[in-house]
Amino acid sequence: EPEVTQTPSHQVTQMGQEVILRCVPISNHLYFYWYRQILGQKVEFLVSFYNNEISEKSEIFDDQFSVERPDGSNFTLKIRSTKLEDSAMYFCASSPGGTANEKLFFGSGTQLSVL
Amino acid sequence: DAKTTQPTSMDCAEGRAANLPCNHSTISGNEYVYWYRQIHSQGPQYIIHGLKNNETNEMASLIITEDRKSSTLILPHATLRDTAVYYCIGFRGAQKLVFGQGTRLTINP
Numbered sequence: 001e002p003e004v005t006q007t008p009s010h011q012v013t014q015m016g017q018e019v020i021l022r023c024v025p026i027s028n029h030l031y032f033y034w035y036r037q038i039l040g041q042k043v044e045f046l047v048s049f050y051n052n053e054i055s056e057k058s059e060i061f062d063d064q065f066s067v068e069r070p071d072g073s074n075f076t077l078k079i080r081s082t083k084l085e086d087s088a089m090y091f092c093a094s095s096p097g098g099t100a101n102e103k104l105f106f107g108s109g110t111q112l113s114v115l
Numbered sequence: 116d117a118k119t120t121q122p123t124s125m126d127c128a129e130g131r132a133a134n135l136p137c138n139h140s141t142i143s144g145n146e147y148v149y150w151y152r153q154i155h156s157q158g159p160q161y162i163i164h165g166l167k168n169n170e171t172n173e174m175a176s177l178i179i180t181e182d183r184k185s186s187t188l189i190l191p192h193a194t195l196r197d198t199a200v201y202y203c204i205g206f207r208g209a210q211k212l213v214f215g216q217g218t219r220l221t222i223n224p
């Protein structure tokens with residue numbers, strides 16, 4: 001089965017530094033998502049992206065966050081100035097066409113640790 | 116999106132069928148019932164989904180009541196590798212998938 005690939009698997013950074021988390025969605029998918037999960041908590045929606053623009057974002061996704069699809073294959077999440085509370089597992093997901101009758105495919109995640 | 120209610124935790128013996136209930140009394144007519152699971156800290160994994168009819172695939176069966184207010188996910192022969200958090204989610208597409216707390220299923224040897 002095709003996979004969503006995320007790199008790196010672990011990222012350690014200092015507070016205030018910028019980080020970029022990378023994802024390669026499944027090649028013919030059109031909808032892309034970022035979710036995060038703080039240790040011991042629920043999986044939380046951050047943002048969805050379609051047709052080269054954000055289609056929906058949560059309250060968590062403030063001005064410190066941005067997403068980009070720089071080429072035809074990568075989908076990135078940038079955190080401009082990391083805070084301690086940004087430490088979490090970040091999951092990328094993609095779906096073929098965003099309809100109700102199709103599943104989301106999730107990557108294995110990037111564990112971000114902000115020190 | 117429909118609010119779903121699931122038991123916090125369940126146990127099941129290895130080799131037995133695991134039946135995970137979900138209440139979704141506010142589900143709308145165009146919302147599908149989806150089940151995902153998360154094994155340890157891995158990415159959520161799709162299991163099965165349905166709208167009105169019961170569904171079966173290689174992983175599980177989904178039984179949806181006629182009034183669509185509740186459903187049951189059935190893992191027919193649970194193995195230790197099925198230990199995970201299972202999420203029941205109402206989804207209309209083209210919008211965010213909202214995860215609740217789910218049911219922590221423990222398969223015991």
